[in-house]
Amino acid sequence: MVATQPIRPAVPADPGAHEHDAELIARYAAVGRELLPRERFTSPEFAALEAERLWTRVWQIACRVEELRAPGDFVEYTIIDQSVIVLRTDTGLRAYFNTCPHRGTRLAQGCGQFRGEIRCPFHGWRWSLDGENVEVLDRHEFAPFDDAEIALQDVAVDTWGGFVFVNLDPAPMPLLEFLDPVPAWLDAYHPERMRFTQHTTTVFEANWKVVVDAFNEGYHIAATHPEVLRWKDDAALEYEVFHTHTRYGGAGEPVPSPRLGLDADEIDHQEILALKIQDLIESLPGYFGDDDLRAMREVQRTPLPEGMTAGEFYLGRRRNGADARGLDWSHLTDEQVLGGDDLLIFPNFLGPIVAGGWFTYRVRPNGTNPDSCIFEIWSLEELREGEEREMVERAFVPDWRSRDWGTVINQDFRNMPAIQAGLHVRGPGLRLGKRQEMTVRRFHEVLDRFLFGLES
Amino acid sequence: MTDARPTEVVARVRVEPKGFVVEVQRGESLLAAAERSGFAWPTVCHGQADCTACYVEVIDGAGAFGAIEGLERDALERLPERRINPDRSFRLACQIRPTGDAVVRKRGVRSGL
Numbered sequence: 001m002v003a004t005q006p007i008r009p010a011v012p013a014d015p016g017a018h019e020h021d022a023e024l025i026a027r028y029a030a031v032g033r034e035l036l037p038r039e040r041f042t043s044p045e046f047a048a049l050e051a052e053r054l055w056t057r058v059w060q061i062a063c064r065v066e067e068l069r070a071p072g073d074f075v076e077y078t079i080i081d082q083s084v085i086v087l088r089t090d091t092g093l094r095a096y097f098n099t100c101p102h103r104g105t106r107l108a109q110g111c112g113q114f115r116g117e118i119r120c121p122f123h124g125w126r127w128s129l130d131g132e133n134v135e136v137l138d139r140h141e142f143a144p145f146d147d148a149e150i151a152l153q154d155v156a157v158d159t160w161g162g163f164v165f166v167n168l169d170p171a172p173m174p175l176l177e178f179l180d181p182v183p184a185w186l187d188a189y190h191p192e193r194m195r196f197t198q199h200t201t202t203v204f205e206a207n208w209k210v211v212v213d214a215f216n217e218g219y220h221i222a223a224t225h226p227e228v229l230r231w232k233d234d235a236a237l238e239y240e241v242f243h244t245h246t247r248y249g250g251a252g253e254p255v256p257s258p259r260l261g262l263d264a265d266e267i268d269h270q271e272i273l274a275l276k277i278q279d280l281i282e283s284l285p286g287y288f289g290d291d292d293l294r295a296m297r298e299v300q301r302t303p304l305p306e307g308m309t310a311g312e313f314y315l316g317r318r319r320n321g322a323d324a325r326g327l328d329w330s331h332l333t334d335e336q337v338l339g340g341d342d343l344l345i346f347p348n349f350l351g352p353i354v355a356g357g358w359f360t361y362r363v364r365p366n367g368t369n370p371d372s373c374i375f376e377i378w379s380l381e382e383l384r385e386g387e388e389r390e391m392v393e394r395a396f397v398p399d400w401r402s403r404d405w406g407t408v409i410n411q412d413f414r415n416m417p418a419i420q421a422g423l424h425v426r427g428p429g430l431r432l433g434k435r436q437e438m439t440v441r442r443f444h445e446v447l448d449r450f451l452f453g454l455e456s
Numbered sequence: 457m458t459d460a461r462p463t464e465v466v467a468r469v470r471v472e473p474k475g476f477v478v479e480v481q482r483g484e485s486l487l488a489a490a491e492r493s494g495f496a497w498p499t500v501c502h503g504q505a506d507c508t509a510c511y512v513e514v515i516d517g518a519g520a521f522g523a524i525e526g527l528e529r530d531a532l533e534r535l536p537e538r539r540i541n542p543d544r545s546f547r548l549a550c551q552i553r554p555t556g557d558a559v560v561r562k563r564g565v566r567s568g569l
Contacts, residue, residue, distance in 0.1 A: 226500045226507035227536050260498045260509055261564035266473075268563075275536050282539075300540070407534065 021452060024049065030444035031454040035429025040444070041207040042424050047370040051080045054347065054450045057169035059178045061349050061362060062086045064378075065162045066195055067391055068093060071129060072114040077166060080365055084155045084166050087114065089129040095155035095166050096131055102150070111394070118152070127152050161191030182245050182345055186353065188331040194358060194380035195389045197287065201376045202400040204413075206420035208348065208363045208373035209443075214415060215351065215361060216344050216443060218248055219436035222259060224411050229257035231276035239435055241442035244346045248439055249353075252339015254310040273310035274300040283408035284359065287379055295321060311338060322356060326384040329355055344439065346446055356382045371420055375400075377409075467520055467554035471512075472561045480554045486512070487550040494568030503550040505531045510549040513537070517558025521547055528552075 028046055030036045040046050062077035063086055074087035076098060083098035085108050098106050100120045107120055117134060118127045126135040131152035136142070156167040158175040160183060165175055176183065204211060214220065218237040221228055228234070235258055236251040254269075254276045256262050277296045281288065288296065295317070304313050318337050322329045329337060332355045340354030351360030358380040366372035383389060397403055400413055432441045448454040467480040469489075480489040487510050490497045500507035505527035514521070524532060528551035532538060538546050549562070 222500050223507075226509060227534070229500070229509065230536060259500060261496055261566055262498075263564075266563040271537075271540075274540050278536055278540050 025452050025454070029448055029452060029454060030441070031448045031452075031456045033429070035431055036441075036444055037429050038423045038427065041210055041420065042370055044368065044370055047207075047365060047368055049451050050365065050447075051368060054447065055079050055082070055168070055365075057167065057172065058347055058450060059158075059165045059167045059172065059175055060347070061163050061345070062095070062157075062166045063164050064196065065093075065159055065164055065192070067111065068164070069391075070113070072116065073112075074108055074114055075111045075164075076109055078364075079168075080367060082168060084168070085118075085152075086157060086164055086166060087129060091130075093157050093159065093164060094129070094131065095157035096152040097155060099153075100125065101152070102136075107152075125150075161186060162194060163191070178244065179345070180244075181242055182343055185247060185341060185343055188336065189353060189355060189358070190328070190382055191358070191380075193385065194382050196378065196392045197357075197381045198377060198379040199392055199394040200397060201374060201395065202397040203366060204373050204375050204400065204416045204420075205371055206373055206416040207370050207423075208365045209447075210419050210423070211361070211363045211373055211375055211416060212344070212348055212350065212443060213440045214412060214419065216246065216248075216342075216439045217437050218251075218342075219433060220415075222257070224415060225408055227275075228279060228408070229259055231256065231272045231279065233257050235259075237436070239438050241438055244446050246344045246346075246439040246442050247341055249341035249343075250335055250339050252311070252335050252337075252354075254314060254338075269308075269310040269313075270304050273304070273314055276310075276314075279407070283406045284379075285404070285406045287357070287359065314338065318355065326387075327356065327382055328385070344443060346443065351378075466556070468557050469517075469520075469554055470559045471565055472515065472559060473563070474565065474567075476565060476567060483553055485550050486552050486554055486560075489554075490549070490565065496566040496568065497549060497562075498564040499550065501550075505548055505551055508532075508535050508548065511535055511537060511546050512549050512552075512560035512562045514545040514547055515559040515561055517556060518545060520554045520556035520558045521552040522555070 028037050028040055060079065062084065063075040067073070067075050068086065068088040071088050071090045074085050077084045077086055083106060084095050085098045086093065086095045098108060100107055100122065102120065102123060102125055105120055105122045107118055114129060117129065124137050125133065127133050131154065133147050133150050136150070156169065156172050158165055160175060160179055218234050221232065221234040231254045233251050233253065233255050237248055238250040239248045254272050256267060256272060277300050281293065281296060299314065299317055304310065315334055315338055319329060337355040340352055342350060342352050344350040348363045349360060351358065353360065360378050360380065362376045362378060364374045366374050404410065405413060445456040463481055465479045466482045469478045469480060469486060471478060476495065478486065478490045478493055478495065480486060485503065487497050487499060487503060498509045500509050508531050528548050531548055532546060535546055
């Protein structure tokens with residue numbers, strides 16, 4: 001590994017010592033404040049702080065292992081103005097800053113395959129997949145230098161659960177230490193056996209944190225997804241926060257929300273299950289294969305056995321379905337099969353996770369513009385041990401309004417530009433609920449740890 | 457033709473399965489009438505034709521509810537109950553202004569008494 005210059009200084013040792021930082025904290029901090037400053041979402045200065053102090057040193061998901069199957073396969077991971085080539089060599093995964101050590105040219109773009117080596121298109125300098133220089137055209141032109149000085153610059157790379165993480169800090173903490181306790185929560189779902197069923201990218205006119213916050217709580221279900229209340233008790237959702245990451249979830253039992261005022265004897269289990277399945281089918285177009293759709297429609301039509309609740313019936317069908325597909329759900333609780341978990345892997349990866357399939361989102365700032373972000377849907381399906389599938393085509397939808405994303409996602413998307421526009425308008429700081437928005441508060445507190453060294 | 461006073465009851469709507477009867481005044485929505493009479497009626501959006509929680513199934517007297525238009529029509533398009541039971545008749549309690557007697561089915565209505 002080549003010694004590189006650190007890109008940015010480490011966390012300010014004593015934030016208060018720098019006058020400028022004290023000013024920034026006064027203007028933007030969430031820690032210790034009841035109301036969160038709106039400028040966190042709208043200020044170019046705050047966006048620049050994130051570029052300088054968050055994205056340069058946090059572990060972030062670059063791609064999945066399945067996108068790098070053969071030696072030479074690469075994915076270009078971009079964050080703001082930085083670009084990292086993530087690739088498979090003959091011996092494992094590596095990542096390099098995507099810039100030629102000669103005169104800075106970007107070496108690769110998008111996703112693809114290096115044919116045995118990496119070559120700069122400008123002057124033809126070449127490197128092995130291991131980042132060691134193989135050729136400098138007319139080397140005698142140059143004042144003598146060691147090969148080590150023109151090796152490709154390493155970026156820390158590591159994997160968990162089939163996800164490939166990178167960290168632009170040259171000496172980051174170990175990935176598993178950063179991720180704790182996410183693996184403890186999610187390993188039972190076998191994320192390493194998941195494969196993409198959808199990889200769709202679009203752009204919102206909203207700050208990346210607006211989108212993360214919007215998906216990071218269930219408090220919005222009643223007003224944004226009201227029809228979900230028929231089969232989900234939103235009040236029963238559990239919330240918890242950890243040192244860096246957060247979780248909400250549970251409430252998997254198909255029962256109506258108490259907001260609908262139904263007595264126990266008014267609940268029609270058959271209908272609730274039918275409604276839940278209808279909503280899943282309509283909310284996630286393209287997510288379920290034909291077999292799954294057939295199975296789900298059959299559940300809708302099948303009368304519940306006497307005395308059995310919708311939850312018991314659905315749980316049985318799900319587990320039987322998994323057995324039939326050769327999936328091992330023995331380590332998954334009934335709650336994980338029915339309801340699942342929504343973990344925020346700080347800073348920008350979250351979404352509903354349920355046995356057999358993840359419907360997750362990755363969000364990134366779009367350059368330095370605080371009013372724009374790159375949003376991706378990564379939907380993943382669990383395959384049997386040893387089963388494989390071709391990487392799906394990655395779709396880019398330049399205008400999210402041009403497409404029907406399914407009822408639930410349409411409802412979420414409709415909020416995004418309205419939130420960002422409203423945040424620009426003069427008004428009070430953001431007021432967060434103690435329980436149902438604890439995950440949102442925690443995210444902002446952790447962000448303050450990276451930006452200002454504030455502990456909470 | 458008489459001039460009905462604003463508080464005159466123009467419709468009595470029976471709500472099954474509990475059998476409550478809601479007296480509706482001229483121009484009032486079924487939801488507003490029920491709440492005025494002390495019933496708790498399921499709603500999240502309180503009359504904006506957005507949440508669909510207030511929906512009723514029409515059992516008898518559909519003509520008392522008038523034509524389906526505008527916001528109600530959009531909401532009924534996406535009413536989940538209608539999507540799984542396309543042959544049954546549904547309306548939104550917050551949008552219908554009954555002009556005659558009718559019978560509807562609605563679970564989750566609670567008497568204030």
